[in-house]
Amino acid sequence: VLKDLEYGDDEKPKYAFCESVHAGPLARWHIRKLSDVGLKLGGGIDTASLCGRVRPMGDMTSGQRGGGGWDLRVRIRPEHFHTDQLVVCEACAAEYLKADPEV
Ligand SMILES: [Zn+2]
Numbered sequence: 001v002l003k004d005l006e007y008g009d010d011e012k013p014k015y016a017f018c019e020s021v022h023a024g025p026l027a028r029w030h031i032r033k034l035s036d037v038g039l040k041l042g043g044g045i046d047t048a049s050l051c052g053r054v055r056p057m058g059d060m061t062s063g064q065r066g067g068g069g070w071d072l073r074v075r076i077r078p079e080h081f082h083t084d085q086l087v088v089c090e091a092c093a094a095e096y097l098k099a100d101p102e103v
Helices: 090-099
Strands: 015-020 030-033 069-071
Touching (some): 030 090
Antiparallel strands (some): 015 030, 015 069
């Protein structure tokens, strides 16, 4: 069961949920498109979230220094978007659903 709910070590997902290093326990999850390096579960994300709010450490794209973040092993599933209880950042969800309409 866990295998369906989480990405395995041998998997190379295209997208992943990520969190900012500044995220509190109730913060929504963001989504980023992964590079070839894959999941960064221990921190050190190397691409920005789709909404641009979570950025790699030191990234200066928006004029403010990126603080970094990490990925979650949680598999992205339709339930994450089709629910009343929003757990995903709305801007990230909108971009993701545009890019990967299978979900
Ligand atoms: Zn976001």
